[in-house]
Amino acid sequence: MGLAWQQGPLGTGAIGRFLVPAELPERMLFAEPLRRRMRVRLGDMWIADSEDVVALHEPGRYPVAYFPLVDIVADILEGDGRTTQHKDLGATAWFTVTAGETTKPRAAWQHVDLPRHASELEGRVAFAWRAMDAFYEEDERIVGHAADAYHRIDIRQTSRRLVVRNDDGVVADSSQPLVLFESGFAPRWYVPREDVVQDALTPVEGQTFCPYKGLCSYYDIGGSHRAAWSYEDAWTEVRRISGMVSFEADKVEVELDGKRLRLEPGQGVVSHGVDRDLTVEELAG
Template sequence: MPDIVQNPFAIQPGTVQRGLTRIRALSAGETVADAVVPLLVWEYSYAPRYFFAPEDVRAELRPAGEGERSRVLGPSELFDVVLGDRVLRRAAQRFPEAPTEGMRSSYTLTWSAMDTWLEEDEVIHFHGRSPYVRVDTLHSSRHVRVVANGEVVADSHRPVILTETGLVPRYYLPRVDVRMDLLSPTDAVSYCPYKGTARYWSVTAGGLKVHDAAWGYETPLREAAGVAGLVCFWPEKSPDLEVYVDGERIVPS
């Protein structure tokens, strides 16, 4: 019997695909690039980078020397992006020896050098979005119990289960079902282009403190709106942090 596939949607680094939605990059209100059919290039498996054909670049590109060599795309060339009197230094890159011939003349832009990225007319947050990632939130009556070093931290029969392509399900709990007195906010922050900005809590229970062991989204993006204000625990953080679903412990992979 064939093995069960764990993640059939893992994208191999070096994959190049034509996009199906318009992508724009702007700086201070000026359009730097605008492509109805951009190239999506996975230099790494978790997210694509957007590449623009020369005719889709609206700014002047001025050669700025050699860039870093990519393990999968080869050597690169850097360019300053010139917008009138403004210069975004070394903010564009090209890979003239890339394995896929169709992308060798195309340019990618440094994400942080642009202040606005748009997919059609919606803002893209943090990095490029994969067309193969889907996020769903599902209300459930499953029993979720969280135990830290022998002390019950949360007990709920009304979790919201968040599923995201390629990742394990996560169980988000109402705060009234969580011992919030055992949680203390931290400075940790993480960013996701599908869910938004997450902030973290440490859990102190049973004489043990597990740092950044829970997180939540106060104002998630549209796909994850169902988990707004809820709390999710991270059993991978410590073997002393146990999450049970219907009596069965989640074993971190």
Template sequence: MALTIGSAPFGSTPSGTFNFDPAPPEHVLYLEPSPRRVRVRLGEETVANSTGVRLLHLSGQTPIYLFPREDVRADLFTTSDTKVNAPGLGEASHWTVSVGERTAEDGAYSYEQPPSSLAGVAGLVAFDWDAMDAWFEEDEEVFVHPRDPYHRIDVLRSSRHVVVRWGDTVVADSTQPRMLLESSLPPRWYLPAEDVRTDLLAPSYTATRCPYKGVAQYRTLRDGDRFDDDVVWSYPEPMHDAEAVGGLLCFDDARLDVQVREGTR
């Protein structure tokens, strides 16, 4: 599971209990080596390419790739005056990264003098994720943020009875859902289209991307003049461990009434 996010052991709202008081610091930081080759591109250039990447986990945040200085194209860097203090890490020095006409202002940074408890961070180089054009683990492109090696997805077939109501309208009724369990997140129930009032679903232009599940396409519930935008989504071509929910429909239980009852088996 993700170690420092949400309901994870060192997240803000851990769901479990320890048999001791770990008394974690206010800002939990965990640095570990990654076995993956990681590359970063800006424009037409690879600005970092390393098999010695470190992965830094921070409280309440997704991990950060840190690169050894020798694996970074420092010749593309221009020193910036920007200095930013990060809790538990100290002051970060920044560089602007330039490739041809592409410029990522303050796109790279490093903690030169971190506290002694995390001395292994010193001198390693990080990049602003959104300022770069593409990221790869081995030869596979990675989107949104680095993949957390402790993040897991399980999809389970179930015979529980799931009923979804939109006000007084039943929009889905299924005894063949699939339960998607994702680290540090609440369970999600994905239902086959045959158990859904698809006549109430209207296309949406909204799409989001998950580094673990792929691209989600959204739909709006619409009935005459009544509508609720982007409360239903699906993964037409899910990635890896989420393949079992491909094409199934999931409903936003924060905006709709999703009732899960005991199954018939």
């Protein structure tokens, strides 16, 4: 999550609150300079290249990158005659994007009748993440969505004892787990493989990926489906959890220093439209 997605401060399921005397508006949007060079590729072309991107944080969505028209290749946008109404930002025009032999209908949009208070988005276009072939910051591909400066992960070593049981049998027993704190989510506890009972985990088909941690594999534990997971090759920023195992506290019994852990608000991940309609193959793209 981040500033406005899921349990973020501006999200629809915020777990904290602003300590102010007056009630805040039901929806608050936040726009800010991304301060990173961002590029977009479609087919064999770089169709946008800008150091002046604005990130829009909208409740219930991941951040969306808006590019100034001057930093978009000329003549790749063709209006398709479709206009929709954004509940906060007014009329929105949609474009077909064409780069060489590649054409993507309804793949970009622009808010064309912005209220005065949203002038930061004037003259800017956003590209549908799944319609494009890739987004980059400098020369590194960004997977999943535009960068969210408010999403943070901290990993800490602890000597607290974590015990996992299923059907009265011990699955894992560790006094050297790592705890992963991720913005807005309840802590996740990761156990070294050597502290997991051999053959307790049954690999299952199907993987997912997290824009912040990488490719995730899942395991059944007895009759508990997908009760554990592991990032076998976690991304550089969270490399410490590579190969370690975490457990779903609502599917198996997880105890920390003798206290049963329960599923907490914000523990689950909620999919959201096109921003989360991603495939594992995208990692290799």
